[in-house]
Amino acid sequence: MIWSGTCPDGGSMARLSLTLFGGFQARLEPATPVSIPTRKGQALLAYLALPLGQAHPRDQLAALLWGDLRAEPARNNVRQTLFVLRKGLAAANPVALRLDDETVALEVDVPVFERRVAEGTPDAFAEAGALYRGDLLAGLALNEAPFEEWLLGERERLRELALEALAKLLAHQRRAAPSAAAIQTAVRLLTLDPLQEATHRTLMQLYAGMGRRAAALRQYQVCSDVLERELGVEPETETKGLYQDILRRRGAPRARAESLAPGARPERLARPTAVRLSAAASETPLIGREREKASLGAALEEAWGGRSRVVALLGQAGIGKSRLIAQLAQDAVERGG
Structure with missing residues (x-):
């Protein structure tokens, strides 16, 4: 023995x-x-x-x-x-x-990790999250079926415990004001399970709550990409609604002004052009294009913050480039651009 x-x-x-x-x-x-x-x-x-x-x-x-x-x-x-x-x-x-x-x-x-999860306190959950550095015996592979079956079962069990601990820690952190610690916990959760759409929404809300609207919009794009790549689906209606809500929020004028050079003003679409494009956007609905809309929305947000950039839309004729630009113009007009 x-x-x-x-x-x-x-x-x-x-x-x-x-x-x-x-x-x-x-x-x-x-x-x-x-x-x-x-x-x-x-x-x-x-x-x-x-x-x-x-x-x-x-x-x-x-x-x-x-x-x-x-x-x-x-x-x-x-x-x-x-x-x-x-x-x-x-x-x-x-x-x-x-x-x-x-x-x-x-x-x-x-065993220390398992004890901390069982304790059930926020501090214990935080310690458990720190202990969980990756899958059990990551990188150790043996061509022995009985051992591999045991190892896979233990990996899955411990991964679920880690997800449970981090989810409960995040729920505790969210009850306070948005914080960097809560953002880090949400990122850890998505590293372990990138298909948790509710956690993507939480992270978007945390970014937006801390004034990081561009990061919130980028997170939507990350969510959209992973759902399409892994499951072949679009984000849920609730996620799309959150994205649109964040996209339409006006940033604090003072914060935008401070990010520009003295005396400079952010360039905007000429009003007649913006109105024409916005009218075109209202005539026909835009279906799909979630990734492209998210990418352009993030670029627009950076422009509102004083960080200009050039975005090129490339593709064959008739695939909807003009309609996508019209939608971007409509979003800008609705925000007062």
């Missing part, structure tokens, strides 16, 4: 720390790296550590990591890998990972 767990001895120890989120890293505290040279050695140590305190028969480990071999060669490989682990962990004394009669004091990030 091979055990992992807490050391019953209360004496001094060199504690072994395992970081399993985002890859595999082993070190003796405070900062001495431990070399586990083989992928199966890393996989075996990680498996023994999750969860701590559980006994594992050697035959089970042999089937997990050397399932394509006969029983005796597989057991020999377990024995050789354990020898490598003993050698690498020799400096840890005493231990909580008991390889037969030997032990190693073990600290693992995954």
Whole structure:
């Protein structure tokens, strides 16, 4: 039997720390790296550590990591890998990972992460989010079906816990005024699951609440792109409505003036031209073109802030370039441009 767990001895120890989120890293505290040279050695140590305190028969480990071999060669490989682990962990004394009669004091990030999520406080959620650096054992791939099945299941379970913790942390942060911390949490959530359209809306609202309207408009474009690419759908009506609301908001004149050179004024469409284009926009509805509208809306927002740029619309005749420009002009007129 091979055990992992807490050391019953209360004496001094060199504690072994395992970081399993985002890859595999082993070190003796405070900062001495431990070399586990083989992928199966890393996989075996990680498996023994999750969860701590559980006994594992050697035959089970042999089937997990050397399932394509006969029983005796597989057991020999377990024995050789354990020898490598003993050698690498020799400096840890005493231990909580008991390889037969030997032990190693073990600290693992995954159980700490799970405890923080279970605590359910905002501070605990923040710490859990910091601990979750990426998928469990990211980059560790073995051509062993039993181990891969276990690893994929654990990755999905822990990822869902991370999403739950970050979502609850974001809900707590949103109850206060919009903040950089809330924006960072929303970005983390979308990094883990970019298809959470409600989180895209939350991030747009946070950007807009902090006066970062161009960033809010760009976020809509990011949302639109990922939904079209991954699911082949457009944003929900609620998301489109939020985008239009942010697009039509007037920025503070003083803030725009301060971003310009002294005495300068932002250039706008000539009034007759704007009116003609706006009238053309009202004659026929514009269907689709969500990405293009979002991109042009972001450029218009930057222009309102005093950062001029040139945007070229390219494409074959008859695909709707003039109609798209007319819609942009209508948006500008509605904002007083």
